[in-house]
Amino acid sequence: MIAVPARRLLSVAKAYLSRRPLALCDVSDLDGIVCAALFKMAYREGVVVLAAPPDVRRSPLLRRVRWFFVADLPCPGKALVRTDHHASNSPCAEREFYEPSAPAAAVLAARALGLEGDERARKLVKLAVETDTAKIESREALVLNDAVKGSGYGGKLRLVNLLASKPLEEVLNDPFVLEAARRYEEVRRATEELAARLPAEEVFVAVFKKRLKLSFRYLCILMERKGSKMTAVLAPQGLLGLRVYLGSSSPEYDVSKIAEKLGGGGHPYAAGASLACLNRRKCAERVLAEIAEHLGKERLKVLIVDEKGVEEEWWPRGF
Ligand SMILES: [Mn+2]
The missing domain is CATH 3.10.310.30 (Diaminopimelate Epimerase; Chain A, domain 1)
Known part of the structure; x- marks a missing residue:
């Protein structure tokens, strides 16, 4: 297993060498993962790097790179397009899609990437909004939320690629996705039991x-x-x-x-x-x-x- 900072470095190197667009998206929840999937839908050859907000503030690598697309994260330094809805982050990119009132960054990502008319993109955005506003209503949102939380770095990248390339129904029945969701389901149940007490x-x-x-x-x-x-x-x-x-x-x-x-x-x-x-x-x-x-x-x-x-x-x- 390669450590996450090394994986990020490899992804950045790969994108630089092959001149492919690079995206930096939030690793921590479905909103960030959907943003990354939308980026891959718009740029099939694109390379995705995932990180949490504290990584962006601290990592010298993330701060040095010139990102093509940044989503749901604070400013890493240099960015062409950034989509974000956190009031605590300040704008920085050449093209900002920054709206603190947006229910999820994915809403802005679809706009930034020209995917607002795309039916599959619209469905993913709806699920990101459900999870980011803590109002999970659909089974789709629940399974994907659990799958994100139950996956490590590599698993999340795999989920990004699945969401970008396959119909939602197929992703939801993918054995890898179901297994990741099941792993988190145990954590969710334990949390619910504790909260009840x-x-x-x-x-x-x-x-x-x-x-x-x-x-x-x-x-x-x-x-x-x-x-x-x-x-x-x-x-x-x-x-x-x-x-x-x-x-x-x-x-x-x-x-x-x-x-x-x-x-x-x-x-x-x-x-x-x-x-x-x-x-x-x-x-x-x-x-x-x-x-x-x-x-x-x-x-x-x-x-x-x-x-x-x-x-x-x-x-x-x-x-
Ligand atoms: Mn978000």
Whole structure:
């Protein structure tokens, strides 16, 4: 197995050597994957590189390349066309399709790539909107969402190529896609079971001591459906990092503001940040302090979760 940064380097080298257009799309959800598939529909010879927002900010490779097409990501540096709907990202490309009010970047990608009249493209865009607005209604959107979340880097590229080249029905019945979706389905179920046990405080804050096999973004969505107006989930990331997932179901709370203070970004209703920490507990304290300050509160009720169970604590104290 080749590490992801090396795979990205190989893709960039391949595109440079054969003078093929290069696209950089968000790796983390169906919106980014659909944007990449639309790019491949418009440019069959094109080469796709996938990355998460923090990769774009940090990777010297991604920042050096001159991208033909960038979707659902902050500015990597040099880009010809960029489609994005994150209020926290600022425009940079020569041709920007930037609309913070757009429900998904795929809507803008279809426009940018001249695919608005294409029936297959329209279907994919609809599914991207369903997942990006957390209103999954169709089985198609659910299966593809699960398949994206259940795939690694190579699997996601394969999904991009399938979506770009095959009718949707065929993709949905592809054994590779079904297997990836099944892998994530277990994570989804475990997350639903946990959410059912947790209290939906108006401001729901949970700190995970271990990563566990859960989808933390989905946990935010589930707690909001249960009645929480704002959600914050803190979970370990990598060796020493901390990932913060923020969500809001009410215009009273704009979580992108908190995310930006933490060096991340996103939308008013869904945002996040990745923190590099030397001491994870101190890192978590900093995040909680930032949330409390944003809310104008002195104390926060925090759920501490590990594989043994859930404990309620008050911050600051006993942490
Ligand atoms: Mn998006």
